Amino acid sequence: MKCQICSKRTATIHLTEISEGVRSEMHICEYCAAEQGIAAQSQMSINELLSHLLAVQPSDEEIFGPSEADQACPSCGFKLERLRKEGTLGCPLDYQVFEQALLPLLERAHGGKTTHCGKVPKRIPKDTQKLVELSQLRQQLEQAVRGEDYERAAKLRDQIKQLE
């Protein structure tokens, strides 16, 4: 297919626009696309991808209501809109302040998982270590139940009760 602008080169970029219910298509070459200011980007960084992904999600207001969208972290002043633009958070506390907003994003990025499993720093307080252990055991229990391994599930349930 030839480019619709120069009619010489092969069209490698195919644009589809739907405006007021009317669909229109455009097929152009990379050279004319660059002339028209339409960049053909083959690879994106994760951060870019994340901000693009976030950009097509419902707005913060739609998900969390106006108060959540305007909420700022008391420690660093971070607002959710920044995550959409830059793909990064402002400070460690943001994970707590914006937990509800982050959960769906974490689920998508980590194959449905939202709870840590793995290494724990030795220096964290004993209470926190217990919390981590409990949370990991609960996750294993869930997996055991899902896998219908009831013997293992019973053992895990006992371990959880003991820790609690």
Next chain:
Amino acid sequence: MKLTDISHDINEWFSGAGPLADIVVSSRIRLARNLADHRFLGKCSAEEKAEILENLKAVLMSLNLGDEVFYISVDKESDLNRNFLVERHLISRHHAMASGPRGAVIARREFFTAMINEEDHLRLQVLKAGCQLSACAEQIDRIDSMIEEKVDYAFSPRFGYLTACPTNVGTGIRVSVMLHMPALKMTGEIDKFLSAAKDMNLAVRGLFGEGTEAASDLYQISNQVTLGVSEKEIVSQFENVIIPEVADYEKAARSQLLTKKSDTLDDKISRAMALLQNAHLISSHEALFLLSHLRLGLNMHDHMGASTPAIERLCALRAKAKADERNALNIRTINRLFMLTLPAHLQLNHGKSLDPTHRDALRAQIIRDALDQQC
């Protein structure tokens, strides 16, 4: 230590040794960590970044890593030196191009780097030759635990190690394996592999990471999920399932080349030999692909017993090599030519910056000289 102390040879992890070395070039594990009592870098002033840098630099330089370590103020280095560090995979492109106070602590033998103030306060990486992920995991865990004794990392019971970007949160681990897969490309099956990798939630990138193409038929394959799966599980899945499967896929493509497309294979190897032995101007991009075909020929001979007219000619060239191991035509020599003719390496070793044409001439001469020694 000066960068020119390391720039004349390749590092250990790129020596062409290790398990599955005919396909797996190197294994890397990276951990992302942040300090508990500081904001993430995007919200830090230059002063706060400098404070983090000084703190982490002092901790890292005091560790016993079993090797001499040196520190580089990345923000104060020239563009050429920064590019050199990227070419050697000692820092990321992001670290080279970021702004503000930042640095890197590097082990002399280059198996370990700590990037300070990259996207996170601290990015640790361990690199080894071939498929050695368990060994990388063990070593990086030991180093991480030593650091953890001296600093408080940002950690939450629910989300694990907290990172600036939520895509790294949890273990903060990125397991990455560099694979040489020229046969899949020659048989036209590389796209199938790329889409299979995508379906398995794996990221596939080019030689220098995010956004780079697969120069020299080298691909980096890495995990994307860092939350809810332990470090052990990720490493074990890569080492015992994913990498052997991908390697088998490439091996099958190599066998297919021998049985069904030996003309294609011989054409690639013969052209590579002819061009590399005779060209007077050669771009980095072209050299990388031609050297890739020589590497394929030698590996197919050594690991599969392959014997085609072009492979035999390549091996005859190798047989004439002088006794000197450093100059023998082996995978190590090919990797050395590969790395030492990258633009920043060329210029650093030449002692001045060169325009692209001069670089192409110098590159061609270095490769010609190396291959001439075989005759």
